[in-house]
Amino acid sequence: MVKARHFDRVAKAYDALTKLLLLGTYDRIRKKILSLPLNSQKLVLDLCTGTGYLIKEMHAENIIGLDLSMGMLAVNKEKHKNKKNLQLMRGDAFYLPFKNNAFDAVYWSLGSHEFMKIKPILREVHRVLKSRGSFVLFDIFDPGFLPSKFFVNIIVKYAAELGHMKVYSESGWKELLKEVGFEGDRIRTEVLYKTSILIKADK
Ligand SMILES: C[S@@+](CC[C@H](N)C(=O)[O-])C[C@H]1O[C@@H](n2cnc3c(N)ncnc32)[C@H](O)[C@@H]1O
Secondary structure (H helix, E strand, C coil), X not given: CCCHHHHHHHHHHHHHHHHHHCCCCHHHHHHHHHCCCCCCCCEEEEXXXXXXXXXXXXXXXXXXXXXXXXXXXXXXXXXXXXXXXXXXXXCCCCCCCCCCCCXXXXXXXXXXXXXXXXXXXXXXXXXXXXXXXXXXXXXXXXXXXXXXXXHHHHHHHHHHCCCCCCCCCHHHHHHHHHHCCXXXXXXXXXXXXXXXXXXXXXX
16 A cells, blocks of 8 residues: 555655656656647546646646645645646545546556555546546556666666555556456557557457
């Protein structure tokens, strides 16, 4: 279980730390994530939105950002106070407070590795997505080859995440997504900088 209090404590330093961890790819990766084509962008959910890494550049008609940490949400709110199409709310990814088939897209960036149990969250994502809606996930992954494996499983895991982290391989992600209801031929994956994975799965 991820501790919201941990994120409350690091909220003000979070953006600087993430920029450091992404080693100069921070803006490029965000552009890449948000350039994936969507069927519609009327209503989009940024799951575990944090300080709003994606929200800064998102152009959906209506955006909901959900997070458990009030500290992260406060930083997010301050950064995006002029975004009239943004609603930020406290909520738990395990029990999304939305009806079925509500969203055109659900984004989840840099959050999945925090969870030891991920399938219930993926089930929730699938439930709240409209038919033909897209789930877009970006995170570090298990690269399966050296030296990237060393970087992710040792440097990131113990220096940045204090040993608390779970990552999946490319094939592991495909299996997980199929298990929660996405069809195999609608799942696209791309490995970025040998250490991260970008996934688009259409419902
Ligand atoms: C590593 S940050 C990622 C933030 C942002 N998506 C980004 O790309 O920078 C993970 C976020 O997940 C949030 N979080 C942790 N557990 C959660 C839960 N059960 N439900 C919703 N948010 C949660 C944390 O508060 C934190 O803001």
